[in-house]
Amino acid sequence: MKRREFLKASLASTALAAASSGPLMLTARAADPLKVGILIPLSGPAGLFGPSSQNCAQLAVDEVNAAGGILGRMIEPVYVDVGVPPAEASQAALKLWKGGGAEAFIGMHDSAVRGALTNLFKGQVPYVYTPVYEGGECSPGTYVLGETPAQQLEPVIPWIASEKGASKWYLIGNDYNWPRDTNAAAKGYIADSGGEVVGEEYLPFTADNFDSNLAKIKDSGANAVLITLVGGASVGFNRAFASFGLADSVTRLGTLIEENTLAGIGAENSKNLFSSAGYFGSIETAAAKEFADRYFAKFGADAAALNALGQSCYDGVLLLNAIAAKAGSLDAAAMDAASEGTSYEGPRGMATMKDRHVSKDIYLAEADGVAFKVVQTFSDVAPGNNCG
Amino acid sequence: MELIATYGLNFLYAAATLGLIVLGLAVVFGLLGVMNMAHGEFVALGAYSALIVQQAGLPFVFAVPLALGFCAVIGWLVEWSIIRHLYRRPFDTLLATWGLAILMRKGIEVAFGREYKSIDQALPGTVNLLGVDYPAYRILLMALIAALFILLFVWYQRSNTGSRIKAMVQNPELAAAVGIDTARLSRYTFIFGVSSAGFAGVLLSPLVRVEPYMGLDYLLSSFFILVVGGLGTLEGIMIGSGVIGGTDAIISAVFDKTAGYMGVLVISILFLWLRPDGIYARR
Numbered sequence: 001m002k003r004r005e006f007l008k009a010s011l012a013s014t015a016l017a018a019a020s021s022g023p024l025m026l027t028a029r030a031a032d033p034l035k036v037g038i039l040i041p042l043s044g045p046a047g048l049f050g051p052s053s054q055n056c057a058q059l060a061v062d063e064v065n066a067a068g069g070i071l072g073r074m075i076e077p078v079y080v081d082v083g084v085p086p087a088e089a090s091q092a093a094l095k096l097w098k099g100g101g102a103e104a105f106i107g108m109h110d111s112a113v114r115g116a117l118t119n120l121f122k123g124q125v126p127y128v129y130t131p132v133y134e135g136g137e138c139s140p141g142t143y144v145l146g147e148t149p150a151q152q153l154e155p156v157i158p159w160i161a162s163e164k165g166a167s168k169w170y171l172i173g174n175d176y177n178w179p180r181d182t183n184a185a186a187k188g189y190i191a192d193s194g195g196e197v198v199g200e201e202y203l204p205f206t207a208d209n210f211d212s213n214l215a216k217i218k219d220s221g222a223n224a225v226l227i228t229l230v231g232g233a234s235v236g237f238n239r240a241f242a243s244f245g246l247a248d249s250v251t252r253l254g255t256l257i258e259e260n261t262l263a264g265i266g267a268e269n270s271k272n273l274f275s276s277a278g279y280f281g282s283i284e285t286a287a288a289k290e291f292a293d294r295y296f297a298k299f300g301a302d303a304a305a306l307n308a309l310g311q312s313c314y315d316g317v318l319l320l321n322a323i324a325a326k327a328g329s330l331d332a333a334a335m336d337a338a339s340e341g342t343s344y345e346g347p348r349g350m351a352t353m354k355d356r357h358v359s360k361d362i363y364l365a366e367a368d369g370v371a372f373k374v375v376q377t378f379s380d381v382a383p384g385n386n387c388g
Numbered sequence: 389m390e391l392i393a394t395y396g397l398n399f400l401y402a403a404a405t406l407g408l409i410v411l412g413l414a415v416v417f418g419l420l421g422v423m424n425m426a427h428g429e430f431v432a433l434g435a436y437s438a439l440i441v442q443q444a445g446l447p448f449v450f451a452v453p454l455a456l457g458f459c460a461v462i463g464w465l466v467e468w469s470i471i472r473h474l475y476r477r478p479f480d481t482l483l484a485t486w487g488l489a490i491l492m493r494k495g496i497e498v499a500f501g502r503e504y505k506s507i508d509q510a511l512p513g514t515v516n517l518l519g520v521d522y523p524a525y526r527i528l529l530m531a532l533i534a535a536l537f538i539l540l541f542v543w544y545q546r547s548n549t550g551s552r553i554k555a556m557v558q559n560p561e562l563a564a565a566v567g568i569d570t571a572r573l574s575r576y577t578f579i580f581g582v583s584s585a586g587f588a589g590v591l592l593s594p595l596v597r598v599e600p601y602m603g604l605d606y607l608l609s610s611f612f613i614l615v616v617g618g619l620g621t622l623e624g625i626m627i628g629s630g631v632i633g634g635t636d637a638i639i640s641a642v643f644d645k646t647a648g649y650m651g652v653l654v655i656s657i658l659f660l661w662l663r664p665d666g667i668y669a670r671r
Binding site for chain 2: 203208232243244
């Protein structure tokens with residue numbers, strides 16, 4: 001018995017050693033391709049963002065490869081559908097990491113999946129998390145690119161207060177951690193701007209009738225609404241909001257109203273609607289315009305519309321490249337040591353890593369029909385305190 | 389006072405639109421015993437008909453004949469190919485129509501994409517009613533639905549076809565024996581059911597989100613209404629819509645939306661448990 005167990009154990013450890021030394025040997029031979037797992041929702045409720053995410057990631061991969069790849073190695077992207085429950089997403093990532101030899105991951109998915117992945121990776125493999133999120137991720141080896149509530153609201157709420165006269169805010173969102181954490185941050189900024197919160201409400205994802213909420217908003221005397229409803233709920237709410245004639249007197253601000261959501265809201269319902277994000281398809285800077293030109297030249301004029309979530313995958317590849325270049329290695333520990341202060345320039349502007357988050361430009365856009373018009377740019381906005 | 393008037397109008401609107409949505413399912417499920425899981429997809433088909441008409445630059449009303457035509461053709465095909473073999477096998481109809489629902493959702497996705505679409509309101513703006521600024525289109529919609537239900541009620545009570553349907557529902561063998569073509573009658577009943585779902589989709593399309601998966605919402609609330617109201621009668625539909633719409637509206641107004649949704653679930657469970665035939669059952 002003992003002997004057999006010993007044999008088993010030694011066999012297993014040899015296998016493990018072989019498996020873990022594999023990537024190291026690959027790194028030594030610079031010409032080998034670098035497998036990067038790109039985790040995006042290709043199915044499920046967020047599947048809407050699959051095509052734009054994949055296009056943007058592929059565009060970045062092709063451009064980085066054309067410029068010589070990451071540390072001289074060509075990126076070989078492997079797209080994995082993470083529009084599935086966290087346990088399944090984690091299984092798929094494990095397979096790609098241990099079995100498929102992926103040496104880095106870039107993810108555009110919800111926080112539940114991120115929680116499962118940081119638990120799985122435990123800082124042993126570099127992982128770039130790209131979408132807008134609630135803040136507070138502090139795991140080693142996890143590099144967060146997305147906008148935090150601090151970035152989307154700290155400069156924006158005072159602007160809305162002074163330019164639009166917003167003083168009585170109603171907070172409405174879906175019932176999960178991103179809206180709740182966003183609103184918790186918002187309350188501080190609203191108080192600082194001299195305003196008050198006159199109502200706060202969280203809706204289940206199944207809600208498709210918003211009449212009682214609209215009656216309460218009207219009754220509360222609110223002159224501004226902060227919307228953290230997502231996807232279809234945001235579409236339904238904003239349509240009903242405008243049909244009741246509230247759009248003229250009440251300013252709306254959303255932190256996840258991107259191009260697809262706005263298209264669903266419709267031109268006749270989008271008056272006095274603002275959105276705050278790190279990217280819009282219509283940003284007028286030279287870098288953003290050139291990016292959009294390259295995107296549509298590559299994928300055709302009718303390609304999936306550019307939006308902040310999809311575009312974040314492009315920046316994810318740029319950030320991975322920048323950190324690896326600064327560290328001179330793809331080793332997780334070396335990258336973690338080098339990450340602080342890494343900067344790169346992309347379609348969103350200049351971004352600099354701080355506490356594994358990035359400080360960057362934030363754009364406030366006003367809906368003009370079904371298009372966004374950037375009305376204010378806030379430069380180099382800090383991500384707030386996410387580790388404490 | 390203004391708030392109470394708003395809640396009152398909201399309740400009437402919710403009950404009316406729920407009644408319109410559930411009508412098609414009530415006909416197909418209540419009269420034919422077919423659990424049509426693709427009911428919501430026929431509603432979606434109606435909404436996309438409105439989109440086609442809008443993209444072609446035609447007036448909104450053209451969407452009605454287009455949707456009725458679409459749904460009738462697909463309903464006829466589905467009844468002929470699948471449903472007619474499954475009458476009196478409710479569980480099999482559930483599985484078959486669930487498959488159909490997936491196929492229709494994917495079909496819409498292929499034709500129109502995953503993106504949200506926006507249908508313009510045929511009658512934008514608000515009207516002052518009972519001291520409340522209420523959306524004009526909603527008021528028109530409520531009047532239309534009320535007229536539709538009255539017409540349908542009278543027709544079902546008075547017409548020959550109505551009597552034949554009742555005979556078929558109560559005893560199909562006997563109905564066939566006295567010369568009623570039950571196969572044809574069932575087919576037309578099914579087509580009427582899915583077409584009315586499409587009609588509901590057209591009317592609601594300017595007010596709701598339009599995307600390939602929109603149908604799922606309507607299926608669930610429709611089943612709740614049938615559980616409460618009971619199968620097989622128009623009265624049951626109206627009572628069920630009132631109870632479900634009212635529960636959601638009142639509890640959401642007093643507490644919040646989550647409590648309102650929970651109230652609907654609790655009521656549905658209580659009915660399934662204590663009164664499985666609903667308030668106004670046929671038998």
